[in-house]
Amino acid sequence: MDAENPSGFIELDQVEKVFDVRRKTGFMRSERRQVRAVDSISFRVARGEMVGYIGPNGAGKSTTIKMLTGILTPSGGRLRVAGIDPSRERTRLAHRIGVVFGQRTTLWWDLPLRDSYRLMHRMYRIPDARYRENLERCVELLDLGELLDVPVRQLSLGQRMRGDIAAALLHDPEVLYLDEPTIGLDVVSKSKVRGFLRDLNAERGTTVLLTTHDLTDIEQLCKRVMVIDHGRLMYDGALAGLHEVGESERTLVVDLERQLPPIRLESAPSVRTVKVEGPRQWLAFPASESAAPLVARIAADYPLVDLSVREPDIEAVIAKMYESATGM
Amino acid sequence: MADTTGAVEVAGTADGPGGRPADWPEAVFAERPGFVEGVRAYGLIAMMWLRSTMAYRASFAMTAFGNFAATAFDFVAILLMFSHVDRLGGYTLPEIALLYGVSGTAFGLADLLLGSMDRLGARVRDGTLDTLLVRPVPVLAQVAADRFALRRLGRVLQGVLVLGYALVALDIEWTPLKVAMMPMMLLSGAAVFGALFVAGAAFQFVAQDASQVQNAFTYGGNTLLQYPPSVFAKDLVRGVTFVVPLAFVNWLPALYVLGRDYPLDLPVWVAFLPPVVAGLCWLPAGLGWRAGLRAYRSTGS
Numbered sequence: 009m010d011a012e013n014p015s016g017f018i019e020l021d022q023v024e025k026v027f028d029v030r031r032k033t034g035f036m037r038s039e040r041r042q043v044r045a046v047d048s049i050s051f052r053v054a055r056g057e058m059v060g061y062i063g064p065n066g067a068g069k070s071t072t073i074k075m076l077t078g079i080l081t082p083s084g085g086r087l088r089v090a091g092i093d094p095s096r097e098r099t100r101l102a103h104r105i106g107v108v109f110g111q112r113t114t115l116w117w118d119l120p121l122r123d124s125y126r127l128m129h130r131m132y133r134i135p136d137a138r139y140r141e142n143l144e145r146c147v148e149l150l151d152l153g154e155l156l157d158v159p160v161r162q163l164s165l166g167q168r169m170r171g172d173i174a175a176a177l178l179h180d181p182e183v184l185y186l187d188e189p190t191i192g193l194d195v196v197s198k199s200k201v202r203g204f205l206r207d208l209n210a211e212r213g214t215t216v217l218l219t220t221h222d223l224t225d226i227e228q229l230c231k232r233v234m235v236i237d238h239g240r241l242m243y244d245g246a247l248a249g250l251h252e253v254g255e256s257e258r259t260l261v262v263d264l265e266r267q268l269p270p271i272r273l274e275s276a277p278s279v280r281t282v283k284v285e286g287p288r289q290w291l292a293f294p295a296s297e298s299a300a301p302l303v304a305r306i307a308a309d310y311p312l313v314d315l316s317v318r319e320p321d322i323e324a325v326i327a328k329m330y331e332s333a334t335g336m
Numbered sequence: 337m338a339d340t341t342g343a344v345e346v347a348g349t350a351d352g353p354g355g356r357p358a359d360w361p362e363a364v365f366a367e368r369p370g371f372v373e374g375v376r377a378y379g380l381i382a383m384m385w386l387r388s389t390m391a392y393r394a395s396f397a398m399t400a401f402g403n404f405a406a407t408a409f410d411f412v413a414i415l416l417m418f419s420h421v422d423r424l425g426g427y428t429l430p431e432i433a434l435l436y437g438v439s440g441t442a443f444g445l446a447d448l449l450l451g452s453m454d455r456l457g458a459r460v461r462d463g464t465l466d467t468l469l470v471r472p473v474p475v476l477a478q479v480a481a482d483r484f485a486l487r488r489l490g491r492v493l494q495g496v497l498v499l500g501y502a503l504v505a506l507d508i509e510w511t512p513l514k515v516a517m518m519p520m521m522l523l524s525g526a527a528v529f530g531a532l533f534v535a536g537a538a539f540q541f542v543a544q545d546a547s548q549v550q551n552a553f554t555y556g557g558n559t560l561l562q563y564p565p566s567v568f569a570k571d572l573v574r575g576v577t578f579v580v581p582l583a584f585v586n587w588l589p590a591l592y593v594l595g596r597d598y599p600l601d602l603p604v605w606v607a608f609l610p611p612v613v614a615g616l617c618w619l620p621a622g623l624g625w626r627a628g629l630r631a632y633r634s635t636g637s
């Protein structure tokens with residue numbers, strides 16, 4: 009078994025992917041340029057972990073997923089999933105991984121959902137009993153019962169996404185890769201998908217790696233988050249830690265009795281008033297500091313009516329992180 | 337090396353939390369010959385497409401008829417020519433019908449089985465090829481079965497009808513060898529065209545909008561073979577004999593059946609070469625496919 013490294017179910021060591029990009033500069037003439045889509049990335053994911061993989065468009069997220077599934081061959085470094093080298097044994101690995109591409113359905117457009125599942129059953133040679141059990145489970149948890157006999161083209165985006173997730177899980181994969189699983193879904197569908205993934209991970213111990221633009225996905229699902237930008241791993245750790253790295257700020261919103269000039273506190277230089285709108289003022293302060301003494305001080309000096317504290321916007325945190333990275 | 341052995345062991349015995357459940361038979365993951373797996377996968381996917389088209393029965397009936405009618409116009413054109421002349425390039429109508437029928441049927445079979453491979457370029461462009469690459473079955477089979485359309489039987493049908501007319505109208509002294517020649521021609525011919533479809537698809541990995549280049553060789557080649565070699569320039573005949581060996585689809589073997597002279601003064605035995613030629617065509621086609629897929633997997637576009 010994984011005696012050598014018990015924690016590394018997915019292992020990347022200095023993995024690189026370099027693309028030769030040709031740009032047309034004239035008729036029959038082109039310029040060659042090398043682009044490092046993934047630049048020496050190393051990480052390990054343990055069996056049963058649920059990890060969020062985030063970054064701006066073109067950061068190298070999809071390229072990483074494609075290398076992990078064996079679609080793309082790395083240009084350098086070492087890559088293993090369940091002990092298998094994905095690019096060399098792609099079809100063997102296929103039995104052990106499930107992949108959901110958010111924007112590309114693998115379901116059969118004109119056929120009832122059930123037919124797509126039957127194809128999976130036979131293509132992956134899923135034992136009958138196992139197939140029935142897995143299908144029943146997915147149907148129940150993803151609420152697909154009434155959709156099984158509906159042609160896929162008639163499903164809503166959210167229903168189709170749930171259908172796609174079920175299709176990726178019928179063969180009991182040990183790893184599930186999700187590329188933008190909640191993109192374009194409404195709030196109800198999003199929460200259904202998230203709830204299902206959480207249960208899947210908890211009950212089956214399925215390792216989940218998901219890329220997303222929706223940070224709520226990460227907040228609700230992943231204890232660990234990896235941030236990638238320009239092909240490099242910028243951050244790998246707990247979601248909470250991102251705030252420290254990004255020097256994020258919380259916001260205190262105070263309602264005063266009447267309109268007043270911006271609040272200034274001599275005793276707290278780290279607090280700044282960022283916005284004034286009538287009697288309401290917004291104050292930013294470091295996320296690492298407690299709000300209590302600040303509130304006490306304002307209450308002492310100003311006619312305070314109401315207040316609320318807003319947690320830092322993780323999106324802003326990450327945006328800040330990208331900025332500082334490009335600045336380097 | 338030690339690494340690889342370790343990996344195999346992991347795959348075979350993993351049953352920890354979240355690992356492969358114990359009730360999965362090992363046979364599921366057994367190594368199988370790629371060809372058998374490919375044919376099985378082709379069948380599974382083709383069935384799905386069949387059922388998809390049956391969702392629109394009326395549309396299927398109309399396109400099948402349209403396919404038949406459109407291809408039949410090729411023969412109508414030949415009939416019109418013969419309303420003005422008795423011979424075309426020294427060949428009578430039934431003789432040309434034999435050439436036409438063999439080429440049409442062979443091409444129809446290849447088109448039925450592999451005709452949608454020209455969609456590969458589009459799949460590369462829109463990224464849906466990736467969804468095929470994460471499946472445990474050969475990609476070539478999945479691409480070949482993509483959009484499997486039974487309506488293409490229309491083309492086969494009209495080829496068979498014309499071939500039937502030729503065999504009735506012709507006065508051939510049949511020998512066992514000539515009789516055996518007929519199925520051999522059709523199957524080898526289909527294989528030659530099939531290799532062209534695969535080679536064309538392989539080229540689309542590199543040039544994604546090259547489906548028309550492929551069509552020039554497949555559909556264009558078929559149209560070429562509907563006429564006797566004597567109406568074409570020597571260099572063109574040389575080209576389709578030695579470079580893209582379409583002449584082995586029908587010209588050479590059919591001329592043997594008809595007892596007529598070959599173009600280019602080739603020896604008699606070349607008529608028996610089509611199976612060998614078909615095999616030789618599949619070699620570069622297969623290698624080209626592998627190279628194309630490898631190129632795709634290293635560039636991703």
